[in-house]
Amino acid sequence: PRPVRAARGTTLSAKSWQTEGPLRMLMNNLDPEVAEHPDELVVYGGTGKAARSWEAYDAIVRTLETLESDETLLVQSGKPVGVFRTHEWAPRVLIANSNLVGDWANWPEFRRLEALGLTMYGQMTAGSWIYIGTQGILQGTYETFAAIGVKLATARGLSAADAANASLAGTLTLTGGCGGMGGAQPLAVTMNEGVVLIVDVDATRLARRVSKGYLDEMTDDIDDAIARVLAAKAEGRALSVGLVGNAATVFPELLARQVPIDIVTDQTSAHDPLSYLPEGVSVEEWRELAASDPEGFTERARASMAKQVKAMVEFQDAGAEVFDYGNSIRAEAKLGGYERAFEFPGFVPAYIRPLFAEGKGPFRWAALSGDPADIAATDRAILELFPEDEHLRRWITAAGEKVHFEGLPARICWLGYKERHLAGLKFNEMVASGELSAPLAIGRDHLDSGSVASPYRETEAMADGSDAIADWPLLNALLNTASGATWVSIHHGGGVGIGRSIHAGQVIVADGTPLAAEKIARVLVNDPGTGVMRHVDAGYPRAVEVARERGLRVPMLPDAD
């Protein structure tokens, strides 16, 4: 354990920016400003790690520092296992995290292997070195709550045009979990002008979000919390209040008190039952109990989740908008014995799928210079590139004002097929011209349209029933490897837990060279292209339209080429 912080500026520790990029991004993932538990190499999502151990971390750093531009490092669940001669179009790093053969893809076997030192949990962007702090999720959460605002307004009878500009003003949202990702929820709701009550067992997590400007206020008194949010709701004033408490207790309590809640969701780390605190266990006892009796702890956690989800379903019965926010809490509650758990939908089929059909999803980039001015310059470039996109303009402007950078300055926004490469090529030119002070690392989340198979989240309720087919993320990873990405990863279990997802990531370093431009022109077209392809194959008409309009070649599409 030691504090890690990526180098800033233009002095290289590695032999080129193509290897300096992954090096800085690995270090940035472990920056105490970014990571949730840096000493244990945990970046976010309960147990999502950037490297298997400190010895493995040191060996990765050492290897990246000497890696040549025609060599490739292989990383197996956070441990560097081989260096091979490839070529300059090949990725410099190839990563596979947490993957298990199907019949062994369960938590007990995973933990057995982890205890043997043979694997680690890579989550999504933790083990693939492109986590950028809470901002990463902020935009996605902002988009989701914006879509809910539109939906509620439409339900209230507003015209399509009016609904499109509707906000969450006057609504009250209830959610749980204010950690690495969940901590984006309060700011996302207030950016949409709504009121939110967020419940977390751990006061330090709430305090952290207050200090960073993601959460307005906190309290450990439920009456006080209710009074504050109801006042704001009545005034139509945006406000976020954190309440210290166990969601399994608080959710049913609020239901019983008939607090007028409009929207209910949750982002506790339910996907890993050891990271969900059961009722009757204190935060202090948590880790020891989970370690000493994982099976017993799991049972208790699932029973508490069942209680929480029961309240969520009953909020829905009472008319609230309720959704699973991608943490498998429905599946765990069902294992905990609550039969109605799947009666509310996941957020992807409810709000996000239409964007996925266009290859849209969270696109992001980080300034390897460490200089916030570089991100400001890219913000301006984005606004110039897509002047007609009002929604994007609103986000970029708000983000520029409200987002505190954590670690290397970074930006996220949602762009789709045949949009991302325009940004990438522009950024690469800005590096070449000196307009940016150093190269950028351009990547994306694994919450993505073409690179994920996750039947409780990204691929829940696909039109053709293909939710569980995992060929797609593997093809995405192979194609990104074949297109010139700087690093590529394949993960198992991220987001929703072991046995429940396969997903892939890519990052490309825009170093201002003509070769980088060539690579960007392929990777940032092909990567979202696989999203459109996947939704064409599943029969989404919008994806077919996009494929035709924007020239995606799908051999079995009628009238293809």
Add this chain to the structure above:
Amino acid sequence: PRPVRAARGTTLSAKSWQTEGPLRMLMNNLDPEVAEHPDELVVYGGTGKAARSWEAYDAIVRTLETLESDETLLVQSGKPVGVFRTHEWAPRVLIANSNLVGDWANWPEFRRLEALGLTMYGQMTAGSWIYIGTQGILQGTYETFAAIGVKLATARGLSAADAANASLAGTLTLTGGCGGMGGAQPLAVTMNEGVVLIVDVDATRLARRVSKGYLDEMTDDIDDAIARVLAAKAEGRALSVGLVGNAATVFPELLARQVPIDIVTDQTSAHDPLSYLPEGVSVEEWRELAASDPEGFTERARASMAKQVKAMVEFQDAGAEVFDYGNSIRAEAKLGGYERAFEFPGFVPAYIRPLFAEGKGPFRWAALSGDPADIAATDRAILELFPEDEHLRRWITAAGEKVHFEGLPARICWLGYKERHLAGLKFNEMVASGELSAPLAIGRDHLDSGSVASPYRETEAMADGSDAIADWPLLNALLNTASGATWVSIHHGGGVGIGRSIHAGQVIVADGTPLAAEKIARVLVNDPGTGVMRHVDAGYPRAVEVARERGLRVPMLPDAD
């Protein structure tokens, strides 16, 4: 349905040999001379297909015929789903077959998705277009039986030197299943000078092997069969006899009669319970019953497997050498209720692992010309390249005499790390010089040291307990994609069934160009290199030695650079 046969000669249907290669190899997989059920696109292994449907096949062919040398075709479980612009170092085809998210990785879900037209079973070399007929498995089976000869001789007290040259003369082997792969067993045993009795329910399968010279004789009379094999065993004469019968009936019967059997194994298609005929069902009723009542059929098949495996365990109790030949029959028998099923080992830990530690495994190549003279020339080249390898010489000589080509002429032999590229580079020179009349497709089986996670077969009983870790095959696929392979594939379930394996394949076309030589120098070093790497990580001393001697860079190996 229509008969398919790859073009011969040097006239191209595609735009270059880099796309003509996969085109001819796909067609070759479906050649009636090669495929077990070509009309249903089934190549081998019960249900292992080369393309999802005839429409998909046609679309793949159409696409390959027009694919440019900087484009890449994606194939999702036998269906072409997209064409993307990449670069000339990238693979021309990327394939993912039968992959499912862990919690859904079971036969009922697979069959549901297959019935919806959303996936196909790719087996290993069927869906990755590098099956070369029964010869493909012949060499592996020959190697395995040779290793058993050595083991039995050592057990009889022979010196190491004498044992190394021991054959199976005077021994009797019992096995089941004479299909696409299993049909190699009789010839492999007789090439090792032993006697073998092989049981198959389907007389046409046995007759086919007789007609091809893989099986000497067949009968449907058990007394007759016993008399013939015992006579040959007594005389020390090599002989193979096929017996028409159900292994679940015949194995216990032979045990009860105390026939002096030395070696027992099985290669029925046990990995897929619908492809194993239960007792009491006739070959004629098979397909209809399996289709109309898959669950009931599965239960009956497992009960029969339990009977067969019980006999196998009791043969072992009686002193025979017994092993599972990679078809999951132990796991299925256990599901069928037989508790002692796992008392005999799989063939990999029993005989093959030491070879895997050196990156050794079944390397193969096919003459795209269709001309047997090309293979004869490569046979000579191999003997010249490795003059000191006596074992290899014996195999190549015997293969040249005894192997009847099926489809495009091809050859297989076992070569390891820092050996394969010598062969590949030599072959590429021979293409360039005109010594060969056309390019070769150089690939391998998925029975391989670095590209498979399969806890009942290739990774059974790994020294460090890492059997189920699936990062390794994914890294292998990514690395081959990054190294210049012509096509790369990732499969789930091949060999041992859905939920039980993840594996990867690669094929590279040696077209005589300098670029092909560059690619060969990487792919054919890196691909077996991942096998050595995997066994170094698992702690095999021989792998560590090989890594040190032959210069494999493993960052966390003590004293690594």
